[in-house]
Amino acid sequence: MEEAMAYRDIVVYLDVGEDCAARVRTAIDVAVKHHARLIGVDVSTREALEGESRDLARAIEAEFAAAVRKAGLDFQYHAARPEARTAEQLFSHCADLLVTTQPHPDHRHLSNPAIPKEILTTAGVPMLVLPTGWTGQKAIGExxxxxxxxxxxxxxxxxxxxxxxxxxxxxxxxxxxxxxxxxxxxxxxxxxxxxxxxxxxxxxxxxxxxxxxxxxxxxxxxxxxxxxxxxxxxxxxxxxxxxxxxxxxxxxxxxxxxxxxxxx
The missing domain is CATH 3.40.50.620 (HUPs)
Incomplete structure (x- = not known):
């Protein structure tokens, strides 16, 4: 019998910060463990899309898709508008778990400022917040x-x-x-x-x-x-x-x- 409470859809927020790759690795690990679909939501700011990081921002979708396909997971990708602030605009409502990283002070301008605190208090969805500098090498939840x-x-x-x-x-x-x-x-x-x-x-x-x-x-x-x-x-x-x-x-x-x- 299927469990009444289970993670079926997990959202991981994507940006050009140096913590993103490890965040995706951990989100994949959690999704694999719980047989969930992984939904990548690109939350790059206008500065990230138009500044020196533009090429990195353009590669976010392809890198996310490649990592998730390698893990054999069902997935989706969404790009949030830079001005998005609500849970609906950031694709948070249709999820069982949100995954993000504590904002890095040097990269805060590259990622939507509503994450984590505003979305956590408005989405009604639990959020896994990884520490800055997280490598994604350690298992969590043991x-x-x-x-x-x-x-x-x-x-x-x-x-x-x-x-x-x-x-x-x-x-x-x-x-x-x-x-x-x-x-x-x-x-x-x-x-x-x-x-x-x-x-x-x-x-x-x-x-x-x-x-x-x-x-x-x-x-x-x-x-x-x-x-x-x-x-x-x-x-x-x-x-x-x-x-x-x-x-x-x-x-x-x-x-x-x-x-x-x-x-x-």
Whole structure:
């Protein structure tokens, strides 16, 4: 029987930045693992199309098509208008997962400024954000950490990432709370819910004693668990979602080594 929740259409955003090739490699890996169609959306700006990078911009479609054909995937390609800003104009609505990279400060002018933050908060689709400098050589989704705080956003992120969680070797549930205990009823309820979906859960909670903030505690746990992906909710409408845990969303998006799957 086909799974009710599965990734069937994955959008990867394409540009002339040096991180694009690795982004496509990772998107292909995810699409192959989940038997999905890969949709490349060219989000080059007018400056990229008309400036020194014009020849690179013109080659985006051919390079994407060659890489996806080599992987044996079904695919589509779309070129978004440089002035596109909405989720509809950026082909985000008809997808189960969006893949992009944290903007590189030196190449930000070459890629649509609505990605990632505006599209993540308006599309209603989870987004896999890869760190700047990501090489695409490492697999993701084997050891996953869920940053959980019982909110609507983290609930949405868990359900949106369920195909990845079910395929993972290990899933760690990270909770940061002053009264944290493994035996707390609310912790046991989310653990049981995930296990009912076939997800094997390891509790990795952290009691907040005031000595560490959420982000420091999370990253200490990531080092310990050898994680390769964070799943979390995206909070707020301020730049880079600074409202989450006092700025933890911003910190996660600025992290230079860890992919993050976010839902709003």
């Amino acid at each position: 050891h996953v950490v869920i940053a959980w705080n019982f909110s609507r956003e983290s609930t949405r992120a868990v359900h949106d990432s369920m195909p990845i969680l079910k395929a993972a070797s290990k899933v760690f549930l990270f909770v940061f709370a002053s009264n944290y205990r493994d035996t707390n009823q609310d912790v046991q309820e989310i653990k049981a819910h995930l296990e009912h979906h076939g997800v094997e859960v390891v509790l990795a909670g952290w009691r907040n004693t005031g000595e560490n903030d959420f982000t420091s505690a999370l990253f200490a746990g990531l080092d310990r668990e050898n994680a390769d992906l964070i799943v979390c909710g995206a909070y707020g409408h301020s730049p880079l979602f600074e409202d989450m845990f006092g700025g933890a969303t911003r910190d996660l998006l600025k992290n230079i080594s860890m992919p993050v799957l976010m839902s709003h």
